[in-house]
Amino acid sequence: MPDPFGVDLETARRRRSLKWRRYPEDVIPLWVAEMDFPVAPVIAQRLGDLLERGDFGYPPEPPEMATSEFREAVAGWMQSRHGWIVDPEMVSITPDTMRVLEIAIAQLSEPGDPIVLTDPVYHPFRTVIEDAGRVPLWVPMVHDGGRWELDVGALAAAFAREEVRLYLHCNPHNPTGTVFTVDEMRTIADLADRHSVIVVSDEVHADIGYGARHVPFATVAPTAAERTITASAASKAFNFAGLRCGYAIAGSQDLHAKIRSVPTRQRKSISLPGYEATIAAYTDGSPWLGDVNGHLLRMRDHAVGRLTAIDPSLVPSIPAATYLLWTDWRQVEVGSDPAAFLLERARVALSQGRDFGPSGEGFLRLNFGTSRAILDEAIDRIATALDGV
Ligand SMILES: Cc1ncc(COP(=O)(O)O)c(C=O)c1O
Known part of the structure; x- marks a missing residue:
């Protein structure tokens, strides 16, 4: 073979x-984060079925944002792969991962606000902040000879600033490949709690890793979920970035309502192939x-x-x-x-x-x-x- x-x-x-x-x-x-391999056979099969039926119509769309099949596939994956129990009702489908960050910025901050991000980090984090008329507030990562880590003191100082309401977390971390430990994330969650900061946790790389366990940020402390929006997509690990389909998982009803209240066109524009590929990936991938x-x-x-x-x-x-x-x-x-x-x-x-x-x-x-x-x-x-x- x-x-x-x-x-x-x-x-x-x-x-x-x-x-x-x-x-x-x-x-x-x-360069760009996609792999050179064909997609998994289970995904190719799903896409082949679409092709055979000539089934390229509009995908499922608002007001539900995701059919129960999609939401349950996401929740099922989180539970089986990461031990995280997600209420399928808290899953909202979006065209991609970055759209979740855009929605969070639009809904949870004001023009001119500083938004916290690590230095370095996946470069569109900076772009979405600046495009929304907000200001990047960089928190350095430190390299101790082993892995890159967060500078906790600098993070605490950033969170303590009156106007700071949002932190864009990236775990696993692009570009350094750091997987944050539970203890590190608990420290972040405690600081977020103390200073009323919402954490948008981009976990799109969660399914590619080499031994260090991925722990969803929303699970690291009892108070973490209610301050967390998780942003992800199956497309990074399963290599179909061009199919346009991601999702948000809100950690509270309040955050869920904020995501759902953006104009529907901002959450639409997924593709049916991306939708189908995500379900195939999370069910049989x-x-x-x-x-x-x-x-x-x-x-x-x-x-x-x-x-x-x-x-x-x-x-x-x-x-x-x-x-x-x-x-x-x-x-x-x-x-x-x-x-x-x-x-x-x-x-x-x-x-x-x-x-x-x-x-x-x-x-x-x-x-x-x-x-x-x-x-x-x-x-x-x-x-x-x-x-x-
Ligand atoms: C950390 C991170 N977030 C988001 C994305 C983009 O994902 P999407 O195309 O789903 O917006 C990437 C792509 O490389 C990434 O590395």
Whole structure:
């Protein structure tokens, strides 16, 4: 049987998604967070059924926002995979994960308000804050030689500010791959409680991890749920980001009502294929997810080993989750723009670190969600480019 994760460069290049089309054909793209593999067979089957029926009409839509089948699939997954009992009634379907953050910002803060986020973090966090006329309030992450952690003192100071009402949490953390511990999150939950801050917890990477248990933020303390909106989608772990379907899980009736009271067009625009794919993933996708996690663990270790052999300073920390590696280029002779250097000299595209926050200067994010052959080709090219400096 062919290796489902053994995609070769020629096949990958035929993909028509943004990852493979942004750069010229000779560039190996290890940037945006999608993988190079076909979707799980159970998802392909569901999508094939739609195709066979020519079933591309409007998806289920408001006022329910999600049929009970969808909401129950989400709740069932949370319980079986993360031990989290979710009331299906508190699930609202949205076009994607980021829309949940947009809705929360619109409903729970005012123009001009500071919104707390970590530095670094997935760069659209900053964009959604700024696009809504709010102001990013960065809280640094600290690197103690092992993993990146939150600077709790800085977080406490940020939460203590009178105008702060919202914190955008990312766990597992993109780009560093940190999985926050229960104790760390309890500290955040206590601070949120003390200062009446609502936490929007983006957990879209929860299902890709390498041993550290993912704990939903809403479950870490008795008071956590009522201050938490969880944002997620099946599309990251199951690799169908283009199908547009995510969801919010409100931790209280009040937050649920706030989500539901945005104009319906802001919550619509999901696609029927995305809706169906999510149900298939959360109902029957577990075995495939186990396989992809196994493959990604091997790719993580391979990438870390090879990059460390080139220069140990390139890999300050090994991600406990996500298929993203936060690499540090500050000690390597590649000039002030390592992304441009690698694009030009190695024909490999990584994500620009400074986009992820002020501390990202000199860092690049590498996506190892690909085959060993493609990863090796990219790292060979990087090694050759570095040899030439
Ligand atoms: C932390 C995080 N949140 C959200 C997203 C985007 O998800 P969506 O396309 O569902 O908005 C990504 C994509 O990489 C991500 O890494």
